[in-house]
Amino acid sequence: MHRAKALLAAAALAAAAALAAPALPAAAASTVTNPGFESNGASQTPTGWSESGTVAASKSEAGGRSGSYRGTHWSASAYTVETYQTLTGLSTGSYTLSAWVRSGGGQSAAYLAMKNCGGAQAQVNIPTSSSTWVQVSVTANVSSTSCTLSVYSSAAANQWINVDDVTFVKGTTGGTSLQVKGGDLSSLKKNEDFGALYYTSSGTQGDAIAILKNAGMNYARLKVWVNPADGYNNKARVLTMAQRIKSQGLKLLVDFHYSDSWADPGKQVPPAAWSGYSLAQLNTAVYNHTYDVLNALKAQGTTADMVQVGNEINPGMLLPTGSSSNWGNLSQLLKSGVNAVKAVNSSTLVMLHLAEGGDNATFRWWFDQAVAYGVPFDVIGASYYCYWHGPLSGLQSNLNDMAARYGKPVIVAETAYGFTTAQDDGETNIFTSSLASTCGYPASATGQRDAFQAVVNVVKNVPNGRGMGVFYWEPAWTAQAGAGWDPTNPSSGNGWENQALFDYNSRALTAMSVYGSM
Numbered sequence: 001m002h003r004a005k006a007l008l009a010a011a012a013l014a015a016a017a018a019l020a021a022p023a024l025p026a027a028a029a030s031t032v033t034n035p036g037f038e039s040n041g042a043s044q045t046p047t048g049w050s051e052s053g054t055v056a057a058s059k060s061e062a063g064g065r066s067g068s069y070r071g072t073h074w075s076a077s078a079y080t081v082e083t084y085q086t087l088t089g090l091s092t093g094s095y096t097l098s099a100w101v102r103s104g105g106g107q108s109a110a111y112l113a114m115k116n117c118g119g120a121q122a123q124v125n126i127p128t129s130s131s132t133w134v135q136v137s138v139t140a141n142v143s144s145t146s147c148t149l150s151v152y153s154s155a156a157a158n159q160w161i162n163v164d165d166v167t168f169v170k171g172t173t174g175g176t177s178l179q180v181k182g183g184d185l186s187s188l189k190k191n192e193d194f195g196a197l198y199y200t201s202s203g204t205q206g207d208a209i210a211i212l213k214n215a216g217m218n219y220a221r222l223k224v225w226v227n228p229a230d231g232y233n234n235k236a237r238v239l240t241m242a243q244r245i246k247s248q249g250l251k252l253l254v255d256f257h258y259s260d261s262w263a264d265p266g267k268q269v270p271p272a273a274w275s276g277y278s279l280a281q282l283n284t285a286v287y288n289h290t291y292d293v294l295n296a297l298k299a300q301g302t303t304a305d306m307v308q309v310g311n312e313i314n315p316g317m318l319l320p321t322g323s324s325s326n327w328g329n330l331s332q333l334l335k336s337g338v339n340a341v342k343a344v345n346s347s348t349l350v351m352l353h354l355a356e357g358g359d360n361a362t363f364r365w366w367f368d369q370a371v372a373y374g375v376p377f378d379v380i381g382a383s384y385y386c387y388w389h390g391p392l393s394g395l396q397s398n399l400n401d402m403a404a405r406y407g408k409p410v411i412v413a414e415t416a417y418g419f420t421t422a423q424d425d426g427e428t429n430i431f432t433s434s435l436a437s438t439c440g441y442p443a444s445a446t447g448q449r450d451a452f453q454a455v456v457n458v459v460k461n462v463p464n465g466r467g468m469g470v471f472y473w474e475p476a477w478t479a480q481a482g483a484g485w486d487p488t489n490p491s492s493g494n495g496w497e498n499q500a501l502f503d504y505n506s507r508a509l510t511a512m513s514v515y516g517s518m
Contacts, residue, residue: 035165072162073160075157081153096138111123116147123446181218187483191477221254222253235293282321290336290337304341307350352375358397360394385416421443
């Protein structure tokens with residue numbers, strides 16, 4: 001919101017509010033009235049909408065997302081205000097309320113809600129400090145013939161939110177369905193071998209893969225390490241897990257790390273067996289390793305549907321030889337991996353995957369180099385964790401640009417959020433209260449659901465249908481003694497358990513329902 005414009009108008013708005021009669025309830029209908037706040041232009045009382053609380057803080061004003069106007073909450077003094085309308089004549093069933101929003105941040109509460117629909121109020125937080133429009137949505141069952149759609153905020157002086165393009169549709173998708181509704185299950189086998197059990201939300205024990213599939217997941221991701229110390233995530237374990245995944249009717253993404261342990265922007269360490277290799281030897285090793293694993297998968301009838309050649313390879317892979325500061329070398333290594341993928345099965349999709357999903361400058365530079373050096377790829381993958389990688393608006397802008405610039409589908413290959421900041425084992429959690437404060441979602445079951453849904457919404461809104469899908473990272477990695485993060489240390493714990501989609505009683509959390517909205 002433009003502060004100069006708002007401050008000039010503040011005195012006049014306050015005087016008008018003091019004289020104005022309370023807003024009359026909007027005429028009820030079964031569809032949203034004035035969803036884009038366009039009907040009567042800049043107004044203290046937008047047509048079709050009612051207001052309560054500090055009504056002077058609710059208005060329509062110039063600067064819409066798709067039209068000329070938007071809904072705004074703002075005041076020069078502290079305020080609590082609700083802008084709402086009640087729809088009637090509804091048939092019972094599941095409905096999704098969506099809106100495009102942005103925010104200056106700092107509010108004690110700011111959310112979009114469905115209430116008085118026959119059940120408990122359902123709401124989704126409006127993310128803080130998102131200066132570019134992002135879509136939020138909330139889904140709930142309507143068991144009455146009416147439902148109230150609400151935009152609520154409670155804020156200090158000069159804090160603001162904008163709302164536009166409100167939709168209310170029957171069903172859970174509210175838009176085009178994504179092709180890929182994924183989850184990374186790399187740690188599941190180790191967890192199970194050390195005794196982990198999994199339950200539905202109602203407490204029925206079951207196979208974690210089946211529970212996730214029944215929630216709507218259709219794609220599983222498995223990482224591959226060359227020779228890990230604990231024997232997990234190696235070729236043999238990947239083959240075993242692939243059989244289970246494919247038997248459930250899911251598709252398979254294989255994620256080659258080209259290391260013996262974790263590969264990410266902070267470390268891209270060659271496998272011990274490849275230590276001291278020349279560039280030519282590394283090219284051969286990458287090809288042979290990639291071909292070997294994928295050909296074995298094909299031979300057992302579990303051909304990979306998609307493959308990552310490298311994991312979060314912003315700095316390159318197999319450092320120092322394959323550094324992104326030496327694209328001549330890096331391009332050769334990438335081509336070795338890609339060629340092996342296509343030699344096994346030409347229809348398997350190749351993804352190139354970077355971290356920092358909101359960093360458009362890095363993505364542009366990196367993929368421009370890949371194209372310039374003739375590296376073939378089918379899909380652009382991005383990791384995005386809101387507490388590390390900036391606001392959702394940055395992710396939206398980056399994915400939109402990547403899809404348009406290179407004409408490729410885009411995937412969020414990793415995302416997650418915490419349902420609590422409490423620990424379930426002795427390993428310090430990665431997701432903490434300080435990280436939660438950066439995203440605008442509470443560290444709760446509903447906060448986790450809302451954060452996951454928000455990322456899904458971003459991908460669904462990539463233009464021209466190029467938003468391909470989302471993978472939730474390690475939804476089944478609960479805290480289990482012996483199944484810690486460090487393959488070289490059996491006593492290591494799990495710093496991720498508070499971001500799993502199973503709670504500390506191993507029951508499915510509400511965030512799992514997001515798969516049904518994808």
